[in-house]
Amino acid sequence: MKNIEEKKMKPVGTDAGSIRARNQFFLKEGELSLFHVFQSFSVSDDINTAIDVTRSYCLKARASVNQRVGMEFLYAYGFLDDLDCLIEKNLASKNPKNRQWGQLYKLINLRRKRKLKTDEYLERLNTLEADSVELECLHMFLRVYAHFERKEYGKLSSYLDGLLLNIHEIKDPLLRELFSVRLDEMLLTFHWKRNEMIIARKHGFRILQTTHCPRKKVDIHNTMALGYLFDSYHQAMQHAIEAKRLANMIEDLTAIQGINNYTIPFIAAFHGRTEGITTPVESEAAHLALARGDVTTCVNILSNFTSLTPFQQYYLGKATRDVEMLEISYRRFVKERSDHFFAKLPLLEMNKLNAVH
Numbered sequence: 297m298k299n300i301e302e303k304k305m306k307p308v309g310t311d312a313g314s315i316r317a318r319n320q321f322f323l324k325e326g327e328l329s330l331f332h333v334f335q336s337f338s339v340s341d342d343i344n345t346a347i348d349v350t351r352s353y354c355l356k357a358r359a360s361v362n363q364r365v366g367m368e369f370l371y372a373y374g375f376l377d378d379l380d381c382l383i384e385k386n387l388a389s390k391n392p393k394n395r396q397w398g399q400l401y402k403l404i405n406l407r408r409k410r411k412l413k414t415d416e417y418l419e420r421l422n423t424l425e426a427d428s429v430e431l432e433c434l435h436m437f438l439r440v441y442a443h444f445e446r447k448e449y450g451k452l453s454s455y456l457d458g459l460l461l462n463i464h465e466i467k468d469p470l471l472r473e474l475f476s477v478r479l480d481e482m483l484l485t486f487h488w489k490r491n492e493m494i495i496a497r498k499h500g501f502r503i504l505q506t507t508h509c510p511r512k513k514v515d516i517h518n519t520m521a522l523g524y525l526f527d528s529y530h531q532a533m534q535h536a537i538e539a540k541r542l543a544n545m546i547e548d549l550t551a552i553q554g555i556n557n558y559t560i561p562f563i564a565a566f567h568g569r570t571e572g573i574t575t576p577v578e579s580e581a582a583h584l585a586l587a588r589g590d591v592t593t594c595v596n597i598l599s600n601f602t603s604l605t606p607f608q609q610y611y612l613g614k615a616t617r618d619v620e621m622l623e624i625s626y627r628r629f630v631k632e633r634s635d636h637f638f639a640k641l642p643l644l645e646m647n648k649l650n651a652v653h
Contacts, residue, residue: 327359330366331470343508351375354382360391364430365471367401371408372474374511379405393428400424400434407438414445429462433475436462440482449489450634452482477507484516488523491636496523510546514539518551521559526640529567536560566641583611591615606633610642622646 328336333353337346354366355378363386370379383405386398403424407417417438426435436455443451459479466472480499487496500520504513517539524532536559543551561575565587575581578597585593594615598608606628613621622642629639 327357327362329468329470330354330357330362330369331468331473334369334470338508347373347508351378354378360389360394361468363389363394364397365468367397368471368474371401371404372477372512373509376405376409396425396427396431400431404434404438407441414442418442429465430471433459433462433466437475437478437482444482444485447633447635449486452486456483473506477503477512480506481512481516484519488519489633489635489637491640493523493527493637510542511548511551514542514546514548514551517542518555518559521563523637525563525566529563529569532563532567533560536563579605579608579611582608582615586611586615606635607638607641610645613642614645617649619646619649622649 330350330353334346334350337349350369351373354362354369357363357366363382367379367382367386370376370382379401383398383402386394387402389395389398403412403417403420406412412420421435421438424435426432436459440452440455443449459482463472463475463479466475480503484496484499484503487493487499497520500516500523503516507513507516517535521532521535521539524535536555539559540552540555543555557575557577558580561573561577561580561584564570564573565580565583568587570584570587573584575584579601582594582597585591585597594611598604598612598615601608604612606625609621609625609628612618613625622645625642626639626646629635629642
């Protein structure tokens with residue numbers, strides 16, 4: 297299996313009405329907070345206009361606080377090239393706090409664009425100071441992302457209290473809201489991997505209700521689809537189809553491919569509902585073959601792999617009715633990944649085989 301990664305969001309709100317609204321707003325005297333801008337247009341216009349106006353406002357902002365908060369807004373909504381521009385503005389600021397934030401967001405954006413490996417950005421992070429609750433949050437977010445990238449899902453608990461306390465103390469309402477969504481995303485993954493699905497879904501639905509970012513909604517619906525794997529084929533597929541619909545809407549090709557090639561085939565194979573389902577990904581093709589009763593094809597595909605993931609060991613162990621291999625898969629899910637959710641895959645199969653014997 298493979299998680300769908302965060303990708304750049306397609307620009308929105310570029311029609312004549314949006315541009316006119318934006319220009320009229322910028323003609324007003326003074327500089328309002330980003331929160332006020334976003335809230336004002338969210339109420340009076342469609343959400344795409346609110347996003348586009350706030351995006352432009354971030355880039356034109358002169359107030360130091362708006363320049364800082366603007367980086368998080370651009371990051372959250374996937375405007376990564378715009379974020380690069382605003383980072384440079386902060387790095388050139390006379391305000392030392394802005395320069396400090398600019399250094400950290402430069403690191404954040406390099407990581408987001410996958411230009412730095414996990415060890416590399418952690419090493420750079422250790423050279424940067426965190427002397428405010430906002431910067432402490434960003435440092436902790438990056439460290440949690442590192443644990444997730446290493447599939448060390450159980451490590452969030454050591455950061456949770458600090459994040460909750462710091463986010464509560466953040467005064468800027470827009471920054472506090474955006475950081476809260478970040479935290480909800482972490483908690484969704486954390487509780488999902490601990491197989492605490494009632495709590496996980498609570499955070500997932502809260503994100504879907506509060507975020508206006510289609511890219512983020514794609515990620516959450518994809519996660520929710522996988523999270524319903526054991527409970528309901530229909531609910532799992534509904535979330536997968538909604539994730540695909542949103543990904544098509546914003547033309548996120550990577551997300552579309554991930555949903556088509558991994559998420560949908562995986563759910564379909566697990567439930568044995570494989571009619572019309574295909575994938576170019578060999579491991580998932582093996583899973584589909586197994587679901588169709590074609591054990592030979594499944595074994596032939598996986599036997600050519602030089603090494604197997606816990607998922608692939610589960611597929612092969614199920615195909616060959618090898619309890620030992622299934623047990624190895626189970627232990628790897630638990631010990632290597634702290635993933636008690638997907639550890640249920642080999643565990644359920646072991647229970648079936650043991651019941652037969």
